[in-house]
Amino acid sequence: MGEFDDKIPSQRFDEAKKAAETWFSHLGKGGSSEAVTVSMACKRYVKHVRAIRGNEPADDLEMRFRRWVYDDPVLADIDLSKLTKTRIENWRKAMALTPVKVNRDSREIPVTRPRAASSVNRDIAALRAALNYAHDAGDVTTDMAWRVALRPTKNADGRRDVYIDLEQRRKLIEKAHSDLAIFLTGLSSVPLRPGALASLKAANFESRLSVLTIGKDKAGQDRKIKLPTATAAMFAKLCEHKPPNVCIFRREDGQAWNKDAWKKPIKAALAAAELRDGVTAYTLRHSVITDLVTGGLDLLTVAQLSGTSVAMIERHYGHLRADHAAAALAKLTV
Structure with missing residues (x-):
């Protein structure tokens, strides 16, 4: 129970008694x-x-x-x-x-x-x-200490507001250094988190089936994406002659990409392309997801491709479906 040295002598017995009662109550609850x-x-x-x-x-x-x-x-x-x-x-x-x-x-x-x-x-x-x-696991019998105290702040993320269209993405890729351009092309082709794309190994791509396996992304689950012909051809070329355990997207020095490595080169490419400030690697994921949603793909499939929940897609991108909803309602006119 401890020595209770932080208490004055006259309080130690009461504190020890209280601690013992708490401990036996804990045991009594399993x-x-x-x-x-x-x-x-x-x-x-x-x-x-x-x-x-x-x-x-x-x-x-x-x-x-x-x-x-x-x-x-x-x-x-x-x-x-x-x-x-x-x-x-x-x-x-x-x-x-x-x-x-x-x-x-x-x-x-x-x-x-x-x-x-x-x-x-x-x-x-x-x-x-x-x-x-x-x-x-039974190491503690109540969550009262943190149930409320560790609740997340609502709407802390807000909507993803920085968007660049397809032509702007092409311009950014054109102005980027060659190794970064390949990485940005990957981010513009599939709605993956930058870290997930950077961690992909050659073994994650099945050329025969044109299937990309995302191994335990942030969402914690493996998932498979069937790639369209052009995207599959790009991945096949990048994986050609690479051992299975080598990253598909690598920097010029052969090292894997990470957030510290891509920040400054992206900033330089933005300046060269004369694009707005605030664009990051994650902006490309957001832009791709936005295009999928506004293109009419159902939110469940978007969520599955993106490795996130339908609730998250609905919260951040559901407002983009307003035009599709209006068009659907228009068809009901009698």
Whole structure:
């Protein structure tokens, strides 16, 4: 139960009695006899995700926990049975108020910006998932400490408003360096997340069937996409003579693409193409999805191709279906 050294001597007995009652109540409700801390719960969840979904999502979780949980002097070593809503709320507030470092060099005074609500949502989602996993495992018998405190901020992402049309995408590709142009062509051809496209290996493409297998994307599921003839030919050419475990899309130096590697080259290509600021690698995914939706493809199929939920597609792109709905209603005129 601990020594309760943080309490004055006259309070230690009462605190010890209260802790013992809480512990036996925990056991009486079927809780684990092992005292599991928040950091232990996070590490167990990372191990679980690595076994079920693979290294990429597990590494992402591990990165978030290392930054926000493992080194937290208050949260990391607290037993789950002693976790309170107030502790979780204080942790969330401190994390949300931590500015984001924009520059990546070693300048003495870093350039920062406020943390976006969408970023906070992603970080609290990781802790919420870890604590829920511990709850399901019986390491803690109630989720009252985080059920409300770790609810995501609604509408934090908003709609994806930056869109570039097909002609603008072609211009961007034309002005990009050759290795980046190939990567941008891939993003313009299939509605994948940039990270998912960058991680594709030659083994993920079946040339005979023109089928691309997306291995455990952010959504956590493998999925297969039947490619049209021109797109399949592009993938076949890129995979030609490549060993199965080599990335399809590689930089000029042979390394795989990642967000730190493509940011500056995309910015340079944007300037050369004289396109609007704010366009990112993710803009191409958004633009492709937008074209699929406005082209009349049903939202379920769009969601399946994109590796996301119908609810997400409806939330961010459903408004684009207004014209199709109006046309359908027009056919009912008597």
